[in-house]
Amino acid sequence: MQGYFKRTALAVSATAFLLGTSGLAWASTPLPAGLPPCLSGPPGQVWQLGDPYDGYPMPRPGTPGGGPPQQQVTSPDGKTTTVQTGHSLFPESDPWDNPTNLLPTVYHDVYDSLCHLVPNTLSSSPEHPYNLHDEPTVTDIDKSSPYTDLEAILASFHQAGNDDKGRFDNNGKSNGPLRIDPAQVQRAIDILEGNPIPNRVYSGMPVLHYNGPDKQKTVDPVTKNVNVHVIYYRSHIEADTSLLDTMGVLDDTWTITYTVDSLDKGSDDFSPSTMTFDDPNAFGGLASGANSMKPLIMQDLTFFPQKEGKRYVYHLKQSPGRFFNGIYTWGWRVHPGRVQFMENQNKAALGHNLLQWEQLSFGEHPMASRANQLAAIGKISNLAPEKRMWNAFNALRDGHYTSGPAAAALVSEIEAAFDDWDHRGRLPRGVQPDPNADITLFYANNTIYAHVKGYTDPNAHMEYTQWVTRSKGNKAVIKIINGDYFDRGYMSVDFGGMRGWENTFQNTVPVGGDGAWFTFGREHWFPNVFPVLIPAATPGNTTAPVQVSPQALMRRPGREFRETELDPDGDSLKKYKRPLPSLPSANGDTLSEHTIVLNWNFDPSRRLRFYQFDPLHHDVAVFSMH
Template sequence: MKMFRKSIRLAAVMALPASVMVGGAPAWAQTPFDLNMFCNVSGHANGGQQRRVPFETRTTVGNATTLLTADGDAVFPEGDSFGTNPPNMLPTIYENAKTCRGNEIPNTLPSTPENPYNLHDDPVIRELDKTSPTDDLDWIMDRIEAMSEPQQICRNFRGTEHCYSYPRRVNPGEMRTLARRAVDIIEGNELQGRFSEREYEGFPLLHYLGGLKTKVVDPETKSVTVNQLWYDTHIESDAAYIDPIAVTDEEWTIKYVVKILNRGHEDFAPYAMFFDDWTELNLTDLGGPDLTAGGTAFPRVPNIGMDQTFFPMQEGLEYTLNMKMPPARFWNLSYHWGWRQHPPRVQVTENMRVPLRNGALRNTAESGVFGENPRASEEAKLAAIGMIGDTAPAKRMWQMFREMGGMTINSTNKHFGGGLNGSIIQAQMHLIRQAFDDWRNRGRLPTGYEMDPDADVTVLFLNNTIYGQLKGHNGDANVIMDDGVWDKRGDKVNIQLLNGDYYVHAYVLVDFGGLRGWENTFHNTLPSGGAGPLFTFGRNYFWIHVAGGGPIPVPPAARPEGAPNSPINDQSWQVANGNGVVPSNFEFAWGGMQQEMNDYVNVDGIGEHHLEVEFSYEPSRRLRMYQFDALHHDTAVWSVH
């Protein structure tokens, strides 16, 4: 029997860079679409902005939502996005992006004929040990499997050889040491022995450290350092949030230190999203509304996004470069991605000062679930990890290695000759290998999950990240939608949303220029071996398809019976949270009324919601759907090409 729990309303599950109703504003200036009559929307080709469109139309019944993008509006005539003349492709213009009033936004021209990498200096490069967590975990598993492999004996009897095997005796001390080293890698602890001083030390496989991943821009240097690891399908960063309050009105830099470990070869492409200039949005001089409410509100209107560079990086090297940024009042986030493994090779760093719906700082959603310092004590660490679903591949590995790390000889596991029975260890290692393989590939659903047969896309929130699967796709290559699913306006895509974690996730769908246009960039990087113009998202006019009604909440999974509940601080969701912020000051930043969460859990105890999207436009040929978690962004992205 399917389980239903009481439907609840989360008053402020909002973390979406969208625009919405302005309290007290005239009816003709209620949405970004209405700004078209006041802004310079003469078009990108004419040095202005692309016009904005209405919010989506959506209906929710039970745990199913239907959504029509932009209320059926389209900016361009019908055409073939994948043909020789895409209707939504804009001419490349070597100028900075513009604000509503036509003023330039500094540092928004990523490439020019004179300077192909226009926004950063030449990287400083050093060699490094490129061993990755994957390599060391694989080595540990090889050792445990070898020491527990069945022993084979062959004997000759009357000219016929007879072979048989029996369980090998395993030294419990050596096995426990190896298992504990694996736990240290998965938790991101200080490493010992042959694993000490690894470049990846401190970067866990379990995503529970968000409360510690906020950095502050130095007011003197006007810079902040972000460290990243790239390996396999992973990008891990020590910064999920940046506090740029010191440079609200000043240009600044992000100093990237990027380490490319084994199988991490890629083009470095931070895609930055920028708002319009809120200081210009008192439009009373034009006969319009004052969207700043006399300087007390900070309306963040979607404007433009761009790959800031597309710089090739090689394995075994560390790259240090300084990325130029416009004044921080424009900046929403930087989405780091790699086209060779996309998704899941993604990671996002957000502007902490762009608030949640209730006015709370953006990083409070993460610290509310996992605590401000999960490293403060063993108890704090286990409570934080306890919020991650038990079906997550990294957590399955963690649980089984922890069990092996504490294993002692008893009547059920002892070997008749002393030590541990190797057959029991072999059985455990089979399950660990299965979890390891699931962890390595977020392009398909992990073991135990299946797509709804009616879904075109399944999005699974798990381990504070996203696993996903396309119908008919095996997950072994880049996630590219089959022809005919969504190629033209009017096509519908059915999306199954699942949540295996023990806290709320919030689904967001964003367009990267299919609706409002995109320009190809980095043409001039080809002579130096760059792949920019072949794969870049370019510079585009992004739009958020859940801006009108807010992110779609996906309820948490049910904990296994008898499992202890980890404490969760839900203050970040409450409108009246005692922080003295007036919610109406932030309504323009975070979308409209929060959608009510239907607290539906399926027969497997997994939170579930269904979404059908009808697209009113043709997709961009570079990216069809940017999907992410509004509350816990970081690595929780799953995009579809």
């Protein structure tokens, strides 16, 4: 593998031939003298073939395609939002046949709207397939995951029918007599809560997603680095960091030291994708108001193959902190389930910054005390499979059950919830899809479960195949049901269908990778749907309040990343009626619901049709559609 980072000229030529590129990369250089300023010309100017900036990766600002601006209207009752997206820069085409939105690959850093190069915006070139990091260090680890350990605990409850590894038999569970070990029950609760688990690399990463306020880190302004721990297993990517403060490195490049553990069934290509803003200094700076942040590009920083039972340590280069929007770490082998997002915590959306949204939901420090922990866990829906497991394990412990019918009923409940947890491509028990919706999303445990009409296999690689071009299948009805007892949100983003994308990544087959065929490459992102509030569900039983100080919720002028499309002042919350939860559920909760009617006026990117997520609690609350 080391040889792949010190490649010979012959290897470079072979790769270039395979991908149809020249063997010479275009070094990032300043623009030639005499060109007009980048921001000259009419509003919304886009650099087209033959203009002075042709051949350079440039911003694509304004309303694309010269069509009407994006329109987003919410109904008077606050329950339906209808969206007409912006228009394409390109002629209509079938992206799976002749994609007009696939841009020529340019091996060059991107320019911002001030005509300045943005450092570290070229992640791969023929000479350097992994341009933003050196060779990672690789060591062996115990590959046990939360899934395998919970599975083993459940199997241990059955005296008969286990295989020789202590796992479930071929039927998934045993009908033998139960013998509940209280120590194993407590161990399961500790796994779900993220309490310390000896000899496990995942220790401290809860299955219950209640600890968002404690997943905040700051880039060290002296070392210009931050350390992030990530684990892959089955359909999950989890990280110890979901909110990042880059204020100390606004003008400096910086690095992330990633420690990435591939646990049981966690093999994949490591592909953190940085979403980058245009330079806010081109629009008045951070203190200038809601118009200072504008979309620029997104790129896979690497696409490095990882095998289960291994730990990989990377040092990944980043652009200066003022460009930082967030990093979308995804796994194409189990997508859309396998995803995690690390946000700029100073972004403001719907009236609060992202750290404040987490604090409003779970308190300032949910893991600081047992009372804080229980109050925060109490905000998670009782319909969430993870919470159903937690409730049943607690009932086993508190009832001192070791056998008998009551224990059997609780174990059966845990096993059913355990299976639901493993299948985010279907709705869990107690939640029904909307028959009038193309996609039904269920918000629970601060993540997203989904039903896509036409899919019956929850293990399938799910695609929204109806949308082919801007005139064929270009409408989706998306029903969102919130089961969590805190406010959630909905937003959708386009990854280059509207404004274009480049397939910058090189052939990585020599090291077992798949970069050129699956990576997002480098694309010009833009919102499809601006943030929509999905109000909290009403629990059937009273929950304890979380504690948040007034100081924590204060606005921070000059320290907020404010993008108009994110509604940083929460104007839409004042404009539209806040609907009350109205959807009853069998467990006594009243769920909140909202319908998105999304009309696309461009062709999709062939790599990802659309990205959809909770903009207030991003982390693992994502369900993208290929």
